Amino acid sequence: MPHEIRTVAIVGCGVIGMGWATLFLSQGLKVIVTDPAKGAREALERYLDQARPFFERHGDFEQLASNYEFVSDIVPRLVEADFVQENGPEHQEFKKVLMTTLDERTRPGVVIASSSSGLPSSAFIQQCKRDPSRILIGHPFNPPHLIPLVEVVPHPGTSEQSVSATMRFYQSLGKRPILVHHEVPGFISNRLQAAINNEAYSLISRGIVSAEDLDLAVTQGPGLRWALTGPVATNALGGGGGPDGFVRSIERLGPSIRAWEDDILEHRFDWSEEKLSTLQDKVKQWLGGIDWSNLVEERDSTLMQLLAAKSKTASM
Amino acid sequence: MPHEIRTVAIVGCGVIGMGWATLFLSQGLKVIVTDPAKGAREALERYLDQARPFFERHGDFEQLASNYEFVSDIVPRLVEADFVQENGPEHQEFKKVLMTTLDERTRPGVVIASSSSGLPSSAFIQQCKRDPSRILIGHPFNPPHLIPLVEVVPHPGTSEQSVSATMRFYQSLGKRPILVHHEVPGFISNRLQAAINNEAYSLISRGIVSAEDLDLAVTQGPGLRWALTGPVATNALGGGGGPDGFVRSIERLGPSIRAWEDDILEHRFDWSEEKLSTLQDKVKQWLGGIDWSNLVEERDSTLMQLLAAKSKTASM
Incomplete structure (x- = not known):
């Protein structure tokens, strides 16, 4: 991942996805976000609005918090992403299908981090045909824009380059990533x-x-x-x-x-x-x-x- | 324990005893304290001195922090105590002997609280002949003047009156006592x-x-x-x-x-x-x-x- 990260794709925007969006936006990044749930777009608007004091510690609220696009189909937009943060439901079969698409449609070298809270990524990368070596877990704690911890958990085939790029990226956002050396259920x-x-x-x-x-x-x-x-x-x-x-x-x-x-x-x-x-x-x-x-x-x-x-x- | 608590006896003045002394003194109580270890008196002086910022939040440092007597033999002075906080070594046989003396020499109804961190009081009250119903555990966390928690653990024969008087006393000092209903090793x-x-x-x-x-x-x-x-x-x-x-x-x-x-x-x-x-x-x-x-x-x-x-x- 030698490129600079300017645009992040957020796939799944429940409580965790909204917190990630708040964090990325507060740091001046562009966000493209999707979630199929009814009312998800409005929920994100409310969440960002409530996080106004947080944004104001980083810059101008209107400017930072409006730098996103909520899209109904993110697939054709994945090519724009420099980093993907996935926050779908914690179901193995669901994540298998989703990861295949993310792997297929993102540019080479772009890291795909899953917010999975206990399911290791080796459980859902089997069908990825292009490059599963850039897939790993980036598990945050709620609320992700306030709690510094992120657990970075590579699977046995994740490249060292992807791990170190992810650690650096999270650190650059003010987070405190830790590295989990081997996959264990529930992480740390x-x-x-x-x-x-x-x-x-x-x-x-x-x-x-x-x-x-x-x-x-x-x-x-x-x-x-x-x-x-x-x-x-x-x-x-x-x-x-x-x-x-x-x-x-x-x-x-x-x-x-x-x-x-x-x-x-x-x-x-x-x-x-x-x-x-x-x-x-x-x-x-x-x-x-x-x-x-x-x-x-x-x-x-x-x-x-x-x-x-x-x-x-x-x-x- | 219908009497007001003005004087506390501190038996054993290591790290935990010194913290208790700091707390009691900061609240305007008189303290009579003993510890057989070499240098214990000087260690207490240093501890109180280092806690000056803490005392100053409660009143005049010189006045509050000097309101104690360090004695080499506390036994003849136990009659003056309105409450006893025991912080001896966590050895069952040692505490058995010590508790017998404390029970013998304190006035009726005076609560004897042990800072034991895991040994329940039923393990060391067998030889108390006068009134073991006023003996219980009052287990603090280090440093006791800063960390609010105290675990109050009665033994099966501790009177309800002793429990409630102890809870009220600790609360009056700004602590947050919790009540452990049954003795378990290690408490909560x-x-x-x-x-x-x-x-x-x-x-x-x-x-x-x-x-x-x-x-x-x-x-x-x-x-x-x-x-x-x-x-x-x-x-x-x-x-x-x-x-x-x-x-x-x-x-x-x-x-x-x-x-x-x-x-x-x-x-x-x-x-x-x-x-x-x-x-x-x-x-x-x-x-x-x-x-x-x-x-x-x-x-x-x-x-x-x-x-x-x-x-x-x-x-x-």
Whole structure:
């Protein structure tokens, strides 16, 4: 991908596609976008409008946010794309057909990144006849224009050139791409989330803690640290910091942790109908009493302040 | 505990005890503190001094931070305490003996809270002859004066009155106590941390992702959300929000998540010497190249900005 990226094709414009569009547009890129769902065009207009404060941090809202074309058939326009971000439904058969078309109709060397959140690309490139070596996963987190993480996951045949061009492109947009060396189901972050969620569901359904207090056990405790230092650095700091802090922490706490792990494993949430129904009842008791009207707005505004505070440091 | 809490005894003054002392003093309480370790008194002086910006947010540093007595033998002074916060080593036999003394020498009804991070109090109250019903766990997170979470864990014989008095006391200090209904090893947050850490160690030692990228997968992604919304609310928002958002999210993603969980389980980090050594090597490669000089300072300063931003919202 030796060419400069000026035009991005967004194929599939639900919540994730709209966030990508916001990000690309805010960086001055041209976007060609499509989605067959009824009302998708209007939903994108509303989304961009609500993201006005975000655009204004990057330049003139009217100029940046209008630099897109919503088209009903993107196939004849794919030749204009310098990069493709695909956000279709997470169904293997659907993606197989879609990828074949994208591969057929884009120019040679143009990277095709799929936002797939857990399905690796080797599951849907079998029918691509031209050049599947430029296909990979670029999995964002919602909302994609605010959360920096993108998981870049090549399949075994993805070229190194495509990987490095994609990493550079995402970095140039202010994102923090990470490289997943081998395809694993769920990639990295969704596996970590699944691990913590399973224990959360277990503790709530067993009646050890209320759903509200379980959430507080994260947002008022380790969640505050995880926004700043990840599992490895947090452990290292717990062991006094420095290159040997991690080893010290593991040696000191390892035996306790292994005992906790055994107990966690014994009581894993098994997804049985009975457990699931208990979990959902307990969660509903709490969520039914929450004021949802300002939650998303407050989260996004606090998130922007958090990201601004982090951007002032060298290490976060 | 119908009396007002004005004087707190801190038994054991390592990192956790010093943080508790900082919190209690900043709230205008009198503290009587002891620790047999050499240099403990001087370490406390330094700690309080470094926490000057924290004290200044609550009042006059000189006045607040000097309101303590460091004593070599706290036993004859226990009668003055309105609340005891115990932070001794996490050894069952040691705590058994210590608890017997604390129970013997404090006034009736005074709550004795242990900072134990995973050992439930029923493991060390057997020899208490006076009133073990006022003993419970009050497990903080480091640093205790900054991180709001405290896990309050009664044993089966702890009185409801002691539990509610403890919850009210911690709340009055600006902390966010949660109630753990039944004793489980590791309580809540350490179990959640153990769950995510096991998968982190597995992914790193398997070579799926570097230690640095693993941490970024949290700090640039879900960790940002977990500082604001916990696992339950995050799932609910992922399902469109509202009381039914959680159920919708589970119904939509459940099958994928279960497949990821099966794969996680198959590849669990087993703590074998081989795996442990691979993990430590890979972690050291990264941590050896980090600039540690400003990391703790930057973390604490960013943490204070994050907490300030959260405190301006109704829901975070």
